Amino acid sequence: MKSLWNDAEASQYSGDLLQRVYTSQLLGRDHTLVLHGGGNTSVKIREPMVTGEEEDILYVKGSGWDLETIREEGFAPVRLPHLVKLSKLDSLSDPQMMNELSTQVTRAGAPAPSVETILHAILPYKYVDHTHADAVLAVTNTADGEKHVREIFGDDVVVIPYIMPGFDLAGLCASRFARDARAATTGMVLMNHGVFSFGATARESYERMISLVTRAERFLEGRGASGVAPSGPGPVTGSPRELAALRRELSDAAGMPLVMSTHTGEKYLQFARRADVARLSQQGPATPDHVIRTKRLPMIGRDVAAYAQAYRDYFARNSAAAKEPKTMLDPAPRMALDPELGLCTLGRSAKDARIVADLYSHTIDVILAATALGGYRALPEKDIFDVEYWDLEQAKLRRAGKPPVFTGEVALITGAASGIGKACAQAFLKRGAAVVGLDIDARVANAFGTRADFLGVHCDVTSRDAVNAALDAGVNAFGGVDMLVLNAGVFPGGRRVESLTDEEWQRVTRVNVDANLALMRECHPLLKLAPGGGRVVVIGSKNVPAPGPGAAAYSASKAALTQLARVAALEWGADRIRVNVVHPNAVFDTGLWTEEVLASRAAHYGLSVDDYKTNNVLKTEVRSADVGELAAEMCGPLFAKTTGAQVPIDGGNDRVI
Numbered sequence: 186m187k188s189l190w191n192d193a194e195a196s197q198y199s200g201d202l203l204q205r206v207y208t209s210q211l212l213g214r215d216h217t218l219v220l221h222g223g224g225n226t227s228v229k230i231r232e233p234m235v236t237g238e239e240e241d242i243l244y245v246k247g248s249g250w251d252l253e254t255i256r257e258e259g260f261a262p263v264r265l266p267h268l269v270k271l272s273k274l275d276s277l278s279d280p281q282m283m284n285e286l287s288t289q290v291t292r293a294g295a296p297a298p299s300v301e302t303i304l305h306a307i308l309p310y311k312y313v314d315h316t317h318a319d320a321v322l323a324v325t326n327t328a329d330g331e332k333h334v335r336e337i338f339g340d341d342v343v344v345i346p347y348i349m350p351g352f353d354l355a356g357l358c359a360s361r362f363a364r365d366a367r368a369a370t371t372g373m374v375l376m377n378h379g380v381f382s383f384g385a386t387a388r389e390s391y392e393r394m395i396s397l398v399t400r401a402e403r404f405l406e407g408r409g410a411s412g413v414a415p416s417g418p419g420p421v422t423g424s425p426r427e428l429a430a431l432r433r434e435l436s437d438a439a440g441m442p443l444v445m446s447t448h449t450g451e452k453y454l455q456f457a458r459r460a461d462v463a464r465l466s467q468q469g470p471a472t473p474d475h476v477i478r479t480k481r482l483p484m485i486g487r488d489v490a491a492y493a494q495a496y497r498d499y500f501a502r503n504s505a506a507a508k509e510p511k512t513m514l515d516p517a518p519r520m521a522l523d524p525e526l527g528l529c530t531l532g533r534s535a536k537d538a539r540i541v542a543d544l545y546s547h548t549i550d551v552i553l554a555a556t557a558l559g560g561y562r563a564l565p566e567k568d569i570f571d572v573e574y575w576d577l578e579q580a581k582l583r584r585a586g587k588p589p590v591f592t593g594e595v596a597l598i599t600g601a602a603s604g605i606g607k608a609c610a611q612a613f614l615k616r617g618a619a620v621v622g623l624d625i626d627a628r629v630a631n632a633f634g635t636r637a638d639f640l641g642v643h644c645d646v647t648s649r650d651a652v653n654a655a656l657d658a659g660v661n662a663f664g665g666v667d668m669l670v671l672n673a674g675v676f677p678g679g680r681r682v683e684s685l686t687d688e689e690w691q692r693v694t695r696v697n698v699d700a701n702l703a704l705m706r707e708c709h710p711l712l713k714l715a716p717g718g719g720r721v722v723v724i725g726s727k728n729v730p731a732p733g734p735g736a737a738a739y740s741a742s743k744a745a746l747t748q749l750a751r752v753a754a755l756e757w758g759a760d761r762i763r764v765n766v767v768h769p770n771a772v773f774d775t776g777l778w779t780e781e782v783l784a785s786r787a788a789h790y791g792l793s794v795d796d797y798k799t800n801n802v803l804k805t806e807v808r809s810a811d812v813g814e815l816a817a818e819m820c821g822p823l824f825a826k827t828t829g830a831q832v833p834i835d836g837g838n839d840r841v842i
């Protein structure tokens with residue numbers, strides 16, 4: 186492991202707090218040190234109060250911030266003397282401790298200080314860095330962990346036996362540090378948890394962290410226990426229907442829809458196929474930080490009922506011995522290891538599923554390294570349970586509000602790169618859905634920047650192969666298709682019937698009707714497996730009830746599509762799939778309508794552009810966002826008992842009314 190310290194870069198960060206920001210980001214850049222909000226850092230600064238006196242402040246990483254991207258405002262300023270006083274108390278419950286921490290913060294609006302704040306306060310150094318480095322976890326999660334730690338570090342670190350994070354851990358660290366620290370001490374190793382380093386400057390503390398972790402890495406190398414996980418892509422073996430069926434079962438066990446992402450890299454397949462995978466994976470995670478987000482154990486294979494029963498037994502066993510009454514979490518796993526599917530990870534959102542995957546990827550590295558070192562041995566079940574059912578975590582669950590309506594669900598939207606399709610994608614994302622957006626325009630890939638809950642697939646919907654590949658990609662990413670928005674279509678220029686060629690008629694029909702039939706047919710088995718029931722919204726047109734001259738192919742194709750949707754509504758109701766149609770008209774904020782075209786059409790009717798845009802009964806402008814909102818609402822609870830409906834969204838059209 187190399188120090189990423191760079192003098193030129195560092196000189197951009199002047200002052201104690203900004204230096205803290207800089208080296209925190211350096212730690213965050215290396216995902217074998219910290220990942221997804223794991224780890225924390227601090228700096229102690231003496232500064233003037235508004236009344237003129239000076240006070241000592243501990244700036245500590247706030248919750249919700251990631252070291253990789255942390256900024257100044259991500260650090261919570263806490264009064265240091267109070268923290269030191271707290272550390273001397275005989276006992277303090279964790280909720281009491283969190284209350285003390287948040288009421289001693291000196292800046293309104295600052296994030297909540299880390300649960301490990303007191304631990305930072307008691308270490309007598311200006312800068313303190315804390316990571317859950319893979320190499321240290323591999324060494325400490327073994328039967329001979331403490332012996333290895335002594336061999337690697339000698340007296341350079343203080344060793345702390347495992348106890349749960351929180352007030353008691355801070356107290357234990359304070360007393361062990363006072364007893365064991367020497368002049369040469371540069372760090373503190375917490376068994377089955379992670380490592381601390383400290384120093385007088387940001388650079389010193391950071392480089393000590395790098396040096397400590399490098400020593401652990403060298404030790405693993407020396408024992409042939411590093412780089413043991415294979416890398417590289419693996420074959421995709423699960424069919425979309427198989428994956429969607431597994432996700433459905435897992436969502437049912439959880440009692441709520443979950444997004445599932447599938448990872449078939451060589452590392453996951455090989456791990457899932459090991460003869461000893463059950464023994465290796467059925468121990469707890471390598472550090473308490475991972476417990477809450479990954480749930481304790483992956484499911485081996487696909488027997489969801491057996492997993493759920495084992496989880497209930499685990500809860501019953503451990504909650505009976507717990508001091509406080511506990512509320513059981515849902516018994517569904519958040520990871521499955523299957524010899525054919527590889528690693529499937531689940532979460533309430535695509536982001537959660539990704540976090541689980543990233544954390545477990547590191548867990549596999551740690552398990553394999555520890556195995557090569559003589560045997561992975563994680564914490565006993567009771568310790569894992571204490572973290573999973575920590576009163577702080579249970580309180581967090583009680584505080585959590587109602588999630589957005591499509592949380593855990595997946596929508597597939599065609600024509601999602603621009604116009605109405607993009608507006609639909611926006612409306613579904615806003616409601617918490619993961620969205621697979623298809624478009625013939627390759628820019629769909631970045632239609633929403635990079636975010637975990639949007640997968641943009643470049644796809645010509647008239648190509649069966651392209652559609653199947655897009656469905657594969659979508660189901661691999663999110664686990665199914667619960668909602669389908671058929672929006673992609675073509676609107677050819679005006680042509681009277683007597684000059685309409687077969688070619689043009691067929692081209693329009695191919696996109697507006699044939700492609701949608703194929704999509705509906707291919708998605709039907711997936712929609713049928715949707716945990717909350719399948720939903721289809723067809724973007725029709727005012728031209729269905731009120732066709733326009735010169736638009737024969739368009740009007741007829743949208744009418745055929747509408748009729749197709751009505752028949753699907755009849756046939757699929759028994760499969761819990763609702764099919765509805767919206768008929769927009771005169772939506773001008775799309776790529777089709779440039780300022781020029783608008784001006785010329787308005788002039789054609791002798792109207793101003795504004796009058797032309799609002800030329801309807803309500804004299805209102807219909808925007809693509811309005812259509813997107815309606816499409817999303819039609820998939821929500823408001824329309825739960827409606828299927829086969831056609832709803833105009835046109836500001837009122839006298840030919841339709």
Ligand code: ZN
Nearest residue numbers: 224378379474
């Ligand atoms: Zn920690």
